[in-house]
Amino acid sequence: MDSYQINKIQIRQLGPAQTPSPLEVKKYYFVDDGEQVLMASTVRELKKQNDGGPFSFEMAGPRRNLYFQPAATVCGIVSCGGLCPGMNDVIRSLVMTLCHGYGVPRIIGFRYGFWGLSAEGTASSIALSPETVKHIHEDGGTCLGSSRGPQDVSEMVRTLEKSEVKILFVIGGDGTMKGAAAIKQEIERRQLNIGIVCIPKTIDNDLEYVTRSFGFTTAVEEARKAIAAAHVEARGAMNGIGLVKLMGRHSGFIAAHAALSSGDVNFCLVPEKQFILEGEDGLLRKLELRLLKKHHAVIVVAEGAGQDLLFDGDESDKDRSGNVRLRDIGSFLQEKILSSCAEKKLDVTLKYIDPSYIIRSLPANALDSAFCMVLGQHASHAGMAGKTGMMVGHWNGHFTHVPLEMVVGRRRLLDDETWQRVLEVTG
Template sequence: MYGVSSVLGIEGGYRGFYARNTIPLTPKVVNDIHKRGGTILGTSRGGHITSKIVDSIEDRGINQVYIIGGDGTQKGAAVIFEEIRKRGLKVAVVGIPKTIDNDIPVIDKSFGFDTAVEEAQRSINAAHVESESIENGIGVVKLMGRHSGFIAMYATLASRDVDCCLIPESPFYLEGPGGLFEYIEKRLKENGHMVIVIAEGAGQELLSKIMRKMDEADASGNKLLQDVGLWISHRIKVDPTYMIRAIPSNASDNVYCTLLAHSAIHGAMAGYTGFTVGPRITERQNKVVITDRMWARLLSSTNQPSFVDPKLVVAEKERELQSNGANENNQVTMTQTK
């Protein structure tokens, strides 16, 4: 449509701009990639040396850069855009959201989320079958979600076999009346088995003094999380944390990916730069709202207590109302930055 002569793929994340060769992305090369999981370009953490990246873009004569990834990747794209603008280069920078966590600010849904929830069902089903096979069996399934528990929440709602779902947004305590241990004991007495789904970022405040200091970070600057599943069960029955991100996308994500790609290309070709595509819903990081109806539906599904002080719920509800008054829903984020 636009008469583009060549499309190059950068291998190995940001460091691939200056440390590795490019891959020519022809129609033949990309013809079947939607049927496979993972990424043909590879990925990595860290390696964001802005000056080297922009030097490489300039040296290669690239005039459009499409950066695909999660919230950290999009922040990196913004930095690259600023450096390109500072140098006065005629290069469009476009962000395309892709993370199964569904935690990117502004947009309603990120590519990969639906597929991840669907795959998580298989792990929950396996944990349920295994927990039923032994007396007082507990199946623990740890899912991805550093700061947002969307995968855990939606997988739990879809499964109907989960007795307890723990997410970062909803704090919980272990001992005493209304605590997690009391609820586990109650469910085991009633059913003889139970399934617990845990987002990897849940309960981190309870683990701050165990195994590793909380201020340690990975190569991308993300705080290293304690293994909350291991801590609770001492032996994870099913741990699909990264398995669910390495499978082929489902039909819903395939269609959504196409829409994102078309929006990104049309925006860049129209002269826009410094933007990310996707349906807009909120100005802040997308997180589960524990005072929302969806979380209430989950509590109804699992019959678990909220583990939350009622005063905190009231305060959260007030913050939510204030935030909703300032935001607009169902808009498309494609604004030109000058």
């Protein structure tokens, strides 16, 4: 690669890192800012980046020198958006690394998302220490609580300034990243030395430049159990149908990977692939043929699939994060399937299973828990080194630093290769 000019994706630094890291005493390995992870993973992708050479991310990891002096640094942690397995694991990892690794004396947990940074919510903040977070990874959810919806950015920055917070660690998804980016801009406008470091949280696995987000493997593992139950129910009756609705607002990763790992799914419906109900190529006709031949069927549908069949053009109904509220595709399909089968005098038994809230409130499984631990460690290292306006990513087998500008407003979707495998396994 010596003949190429590497385009390094820059991460903003609050200032020169001149304080020796206390990790030096513990014989840590250190990562230099010059160590990079290529964005492209194949020759085809590399050839697409023909405007000056390949692009690369800054590699995550502990730095030999820090921007902040640990003994004089106050850190804040906030968790936002919907619940997801592993949130407590990330919080625990941040606290353990900052306290035991760096000797940070004070960590503030802001309660119930960005509301905790408002003038009204700041009184509910709590002190976090290794003792208070010792067992939280054994529980689902987040010990800090969470919420959706915007807050006044100026007010949130005032809270950080008043609380003497030097680094704010933000755990959340796409909407949360937008909020964090707005906080960073206000901090820069006021010329304050406060770092903003984000940890990606999306159970749907739909954030860009994160190969796998925490909570995803737990969600797929538990979704497969729901599919197994639906399969048993379907096979237990003549013309039995198991209908399972899974999470996936815009991206069908959970539905697709649960179908792949199960092997018992006959129809997989995801937001990325439009489908029709009526006609010879419609879902209802295909289901009828399946029942006539095999006398049972399992359907998995992501919550964001088929919304074009449900929307009447009115997108005014939105949640506090500004997202258009999805219509219930599961209940819609249940009604349409039963109505269609009744018209055709086809006697069926349909069991509808929606395990979404059970799944997202569970503790993380072993794989996710270990992943969360590393995310928290790398976020701590980045924050103490003075990095800001960034997210800890995972790309091409390495943990990376990704500017928030590259994350906000983008969404990762199912790739054609994965979808092809789903088509093969479902037949």
